[in-house]
Amino acid sequence: MTKKKFGKSCLAAVLGIAAFAGVCSYDAGARSDLHIVNVSYDPTRELYESYNKIFQEHWKEKTGQDVDVIQSHGGSGKQALEVINGLQADVVTLALEYDVDAIENAGMIDEGWKEELPDDSAPYTSTIVFLVRKGNPKDIQDWDDLVRDDVDVITPNPKTSGGARWNYLAAWAYADEKYNGQEDRMEEFIKKLYQNVLVLDSGARSATTSFVENGQGDVLIAWENEAFLSVQDDPDKFEIINPSISVLAQPSVTVVDEVAENRGTADISKEYLNYLYSDDAQRIAADNYYRPVDQKILEEYSDVFDLTMELKTIDDFGGWQEVQEKHFADGGIFDQIYGN
Numbered sequence: 001m002t003k004k005k006f007g008k009s010c011l012a013a014v015l016g017i018a019a020f021a022g023v024c025s026y027d028a029g030a031r032s033d034l035h036i037v038n039v040s041y042d043p044t045r046e047l048y049e050s051y052n053k054i055f056q057e058h059w060k061e062k063t064g065q066d067v068d069v070i071q072s073h074g075g076s077g078k079q080a081l082e083v084i085n086g087l088q089a090d091v092v093t094l095a096l097e098y099d100v101d102a103i104e105n106a107g108m109i110d111e112g113w114k115e116e117l118p119d120d121s122a123p124y125t126s127t128i129v130f131l132v133r134k135g136n137p138k139d140i141q142d143w144d145d146l147v148r149d150d151v152d153v154i155t156p157n158p159k160t161s162g163g164a165r166w167n168y169l170a171a172w173a174y175a176d177e178k179y180n181g182q183e184d185r186m187e188e189f190i191k192k193l194y195q196n197v198l199v200l201d202s203g204a205r206s207a208t209t210s211f212v213e214n215g216q217g218d219v220l221i222a223w224e225n226e227a228f229l230s231v232q233d234d235p236d237k238f239e240i241i242n243p244s245i246s247v248l249a250q251p252s253v254t255v256v257d258e259v260a261e262n263r264g265t266a267d268i269s270k271e272y273l274n275y276l277y278s279d280d281a282q283r284i285a286a287d288n289y290y291r292p293v294d295q296k297i298l299e300e301y302s303d304v305f306d307l308t309m310e311l312k313t314i315d316d317f318g319g320w321q322e323v324q325e326k327h328f329a330d331g332g333i334f335d336q337i338y339g340n
Contacts, residue, residue, distance in 0.1 A: 035069065035070055036091065037088055038072070040092070040093040054275075073205070075157075075161040075204075076096060078161075081102075090268075095163050095166070095252075096162040096250070096251070097120070097252045097314070098320035101320065107258070113254040114252070118293070121253055122251055122252055122253070123273070123276035123281070126249045126251070127170075129243065130243060134236060142244050143171055143174040143244075143245070148196075152197075154220045156202065160202045170245065173316070187336075191338075208226050253276065254273070277294070289304070291305055
């Protein structure tokens with residue numbers, strides 16, 4: 001993908017915003033007047049660099065039009081807030097349903113967005129794993145090891161990062177089973193885990209940077225795709241440990257109806273998301289270590305993904321609204337355990 005520092009298209013995308021913290025880039029191959037903006041979360045950069053190319057080809061073949069796709073990346077919760085505050089996103093592809101709901105609640109997305117596309121409008125999934133140094137010198141095997149006194153943990157901040165909330169919930173699910181639902185003991189487990197966290201980065205990619213590039217910590221709680229990319233880049237330095245319990249993370253996608261209708265990009269925006277379910281796009285997701293929702297294609301990658309992991313779903317926690325209020329809202333469990 002050709003990167004361009006705040007060219008005309010990027011300026012249009014951030015018009016009216018005093019400070020834009022995300023990463024704005026686009027494929028300038030066609031340099032067309034038609035462009036759409038995809039506001040996404042931290043670890044999807046490589047996925048959409050590949051996907052945008054095949055979508056441009058698909059749209060050209062379908063309509064004869066050239067299109068540029070502008071990408072913005074950052075912590076999922078922060079990205080949702082940027083859209084609410086004026087970032088002109090035609091589509092959002094965020095880490096979790098709750099962040100999309102926040103944009104809907106601001107009146108920018110039509111009600112019922114989750115039912116507009118298959119699989120709860122989540123065209124790929126992921127899960128949460130551990131990335132450790134090669135040889136696993138601290139012998140980290142499961143969540144219990146992350147509360148040991150000799151283990152330093154890296155994970156992003158669940159107040160700003162969608163991936164961090166999935167990390168937290170995976171640990172909570174393990175504690176729930178370990179302590180048979182005794183919430184006081186579960187909270188103590190989570191508190192000890194976060195006492196072992198060296199730094200709470202704002203997003204998943206910055207947490208990966210802290211662990212991989214800056215050499216901080218003994219274990220990174222990570223999106224599966226982030227962990228695979230780190231191993232792929234440096235197989236002699238890192239390896240992946242799959243915990244006994246994790247979560248089925250469903251990144252959500254939808255059109256930002258208010259923006260797309262105002263810009264006249266509703267049709268192309270809908271097609272941009274629909275095409276994520278095509279065979280070619282599903283394989284691109286898998287090649288970037290996201291789990292395809294097409295089960296036949298997922299099976300093609302059974303040598304890559306551990307398909308035997310016990311994965312909890314958000315419904316096991318009562319849904320995102322309940323989770324947010326209980327755990328991540330101001331004064332919720334995370335504030336209580338991390339502030340004390």
